[in-house]
Amino acid sequence: MVRMKNKYIIKIIVFSCSLFISFTLGFLTVIFLSSLNISSFKNPSLTLPKILMVESGSMEPVIKTGGIIVTLPSKSYQMNDIVTFFYDNDEKNLITHRIEVRKFDRSGQAIYLTSGEANKTFDEREIMDKNIVGKVVLTLPYLGYFADFAKKPLGFILLIIIPATIIIYEEFKNLWREILVWINKLKKTKLFNGFTKKHPGEATPATTLQGNIHRLAIAIPFFGAFLLFVAISSSYFSDSEVSGGNSFTAYIPTVTPTPAVANHIVISEVQISGDGINLNDDEFVELYNPTSSPIIMSRWRLTRENSAGTEANLVLSLNGTIPAHGYFLIVDADGYNGGVTRDVEYSAPSNELTNNYTVLLYSDAGISLIDKVGFGTPSNPEAAPFSSNPSLSQSIERKAYSLSTKASMEGGVDSVKGNGFDSDNNSLDFILRNFSDPQNSSSPIETP
Amino acid sequence: MNKILLSILTIGVVGVVAVGASRAFFTDSETSSGNTFQTGTLDLVIGSQCTYNGVASSQCGTWTSGSLSNEKFFNFTDLKPGDWGENTITFDVTNDAWMCANLDITTNSDLGKYLNVFWWVDTNHDNKYQTGEKELYGGPRTIDGWLSLVGKTAGQTGALPLTFADSYLNWLTWPGSTPPNTTPIPKNSSQYLGVAWCFGTMTLNGDGNPGFTCSGVGDQADAQGDTIVGNLNFSVEQYRNNPNFLCPEHILPTPTQPV
Numbered sequence: 117m118v119r120m121k122n123k124y125i126i127k128i129i130v131f132s133c134s135l136f137i138s139f140t141l142g143f144l145t146v147i148f149l150s151s152l153n154i155s156s157f158k159n160p161s162l163t164l165p166k167i168l169m170v171e172s173g174s175m176e177p178v179i180k181t182g183g184i185i186v187t188l189p190s191k192s193y194q195m196n197d198i199v200t201f202f203y204d205n206d207e208k209n210l211i212t213h214r215i216e217v218r219k220f221d222r223s224g225q226a227i228y229l230t231s232g233e234a235n236k237t238f239d240e241r242e243i244m245d246k247n248i249v250g251k252v253v254l255t256l257p258y259l260g261y262f263a264d265f266a267k268k269p270l271g272f273i274l275l276i277i278i279p280a281t282i283i284i285y286e287e288f289k290n291l292w293r294e295i296l297v298w299i300n301k302l303k304k305t306k307l308f309n310g311f312t313k314k315h316p317g318e319a320t321p322a323t324t325l326q327g328n329i330h331r332l333a334i335a336i337p338f339f340g341a342f343l344l345f346v347a348i349s350s351s352y353f354s355d356s357e358v359s360g361g362n363s364f365t366a367y368i369p370t371v372t373p374t375p376a377v378a379n380h381i382v383i384s385e386v387q388i389s390g391d392g393i394n395l396n397d398d399e400f401v402e403l404y405n406p407t408s409s410p411i412i413m414s415r416w417r418l419t420r421e422n423s424a425g426t427e428a429n430l431v432l433s434l435n436g437t438i439p440a441h442g443y444f445l446i447v448d449a450d451g452y453n454g455g456v457t458r459d460v461e462y463s464a465p466s467n468e469l470t471n472n473y474t475v476l477l478y479s480d481a482g483i484s485l486i487d488k489v490g491f492g493t494p495s496n497p498e499a500a501p502f503s504s505n506p507s508l509s510q511s512i513e514r515k516a517y518s519l520s521t522k523a524s525m526e527g528g529v530d531s532v533k534g535n536g537f538d539s540d541n542n543s544l545d546f547i548l549r550n551f552s553d554p555q556n557s558s559s560p561i562e563t564p
Numbered sequence: 565m566n567k568i569l570l571s572i573l574t575i576g577v578v579g580v581v582a583v584g585a586s587r588a589f590f591t592d593s594e595t596s597s598g599n600t601f602q603t604g605t606l607d608l609v610i611g612s613q614c615t616y617n618g619v620a621s622s623q624c625g626t627w628t629s630g631s632l633s634n635e636k637f638f639n640f641t642d643l644k645p646g647d648w649g650e651n652t653i654t655f656d657v658t659n660d661a662w663m664c665a666n667l668d669i670t671t672n673s674d675l676g677k678y679l680n681v682f683w684w685v686d687t688n689h690d691n692k693y694q695t696g697e698k699e700l701y702g703g704p705r706t707i708d709g710w711l712s713l714v715g716k717t718a719g720q721t722g723a724l725p726l727t728f729a730d731s732y733l734n735w736l737t738w739p740g741s742t743p744p745n746t747t748p749i750p751k752n753s754s755q756y757l758g759v760a761w762c763f764g765t766m767t768l769n770g771d772g773n774p775g776f777t778c779s780g781v782g783d784q785a786d787a788q789g790d791t792i793v794g795n796l797n798f799s800v801e802q803y804r805n806n807p808n809f810l811c812p813e814h815i816l817p818t819p820t821q822p823v
Binding site: 130131134135137138139141142143145171172173174176206209234235237239240241267272276277280281283284287288290291294295298334337338340341344345354355356357358359360361362363364365366367368483 | 567568569571572573574575576577578579580581582584585586588589605606607608609610625631632634635636637638639640641642643644657664671675679761763784785787788789790791792793794795796797798799800801802804805806808811812
């Protein structure tokens, strides 16, 4: 009797313990599943893997839309790692992208530039280690669709409630049968003999359960609950387009390139030294108007530039009229004693010309360049310089035509055809005269 | 006896899991939000139609929508005071998106004092500014004036971040709502941004022909031969699940009511 009572107590204790253990196990399972959820990220010491479903396709084809990823926290992250991260403190919006660039700030902290796979452009913002939740270690395609289903009422009922109900119902049936078996066993003992006689028809339940569902079926509600707790990662799409090198350039007034005779005033002849009586003997600059209309110069400017590139005025404010196909003579009054009368003299005679200079003519106060000529090795010729410096009594003279020569210009067929050839290249447009030939606005016109 | 214990264990575990899952389902909105998946991609395509002094020109960009490779909106080599022009830029996104832009001036010069730029929403995409179309960022400014918004002085280079639509403001729908903004740039719906420029003094009149005047009167001789070079970068980021997106360092000049 005492032995039987002890056995009964032991069974009750075992029964209670098993109830306790089962509920504890159940709670632990729920807690573990919850830990998959985002809330556990708030505890950085927890290095559990995080399971996330990917909602969009910016990481395709590596991670397809609707995939599930497993991310594992790591102490450091490398280039090409696919990581899950958040911006600022927005821990609810998780993004999964690839690290494209890793660099370090001054304090040695890693800074990452990330991008998706579908659009290979960097995300707008940089991230640091503290933003990263973990590195993707496993990708399961399509499972996210089940997870999404589990999160909806119908899916929740079908994947969790119904399987759980069926299993619990079946297990209660099993339990009842087992208890009956157990009671029957007890009836066979002396204590319950009387009861056995009163119920002779009571069948002994089968020891092997019929209609029992397979115990592995409990995986179904577990799986459903697992899916329910899968958090969401968005893997944001971004794209950018660049239009580079847009430019706005303001115009520079330039001489219109004309291969034949110019349509504007040109510098037609330059002499820098003459008969040797004075320092800058017989220095002059001659202009020619190749057009068929007189041209009035009002507040024009004539300058020169030395071989070092320093520009200085010869005539600060150049005024006068050049007849159609006529000439205009500007001289250095310090030394010019030629027979042809000047039209204008230098306003700054001390800026006289010498070897390797450029002479420049502007139609205003030094902005709109009309013509220039550089000789020797000047700093600012038009295309290439005329290579010779004119020596004593020599001058450089502009050709009348492209095929004009030194001979044809010095007393030859082109000597009275003007000086209008301008290809915007000093080396091609001039000849060297052995004796200069200054002309002024009163000289006979020369029609090309 | 073992079978009884196993049954009790199963009932307990399954029961607790079911109850726990139910609790989560009914209380945690995050868990039970029932998200839908976003398929497709986010692709930004850009088109441009331009005029120079009112007529088509090869010195500015006209092309049909696509991803950009070497296209330039502006490539003017010979601007004179009083010159003006206009580009209407077309944006299309394949999914709802936020959008930011960045104007990076890489070469600046004296021309920066005289070159005015004006942005507006060219709703009817006729390349002209009409009364009622939204002017952006407070009307015309010179290049130097735009860069002064990010602390640059005249002639300096710099990058100007611009916001078209983020969670603070959507210029395209402004002033439909006060910040914060929840309206992204809608997918598959072309948006038109007008960019007008003038070498000289720019005055808006909204007459649609072209909607502003450009005067080159004054002494701009110091800008002769000067060049301004810049890159214009447009970026989009998905709107879904990304409600708090802000353009980086966005500038917000005092909004101006549409004329």
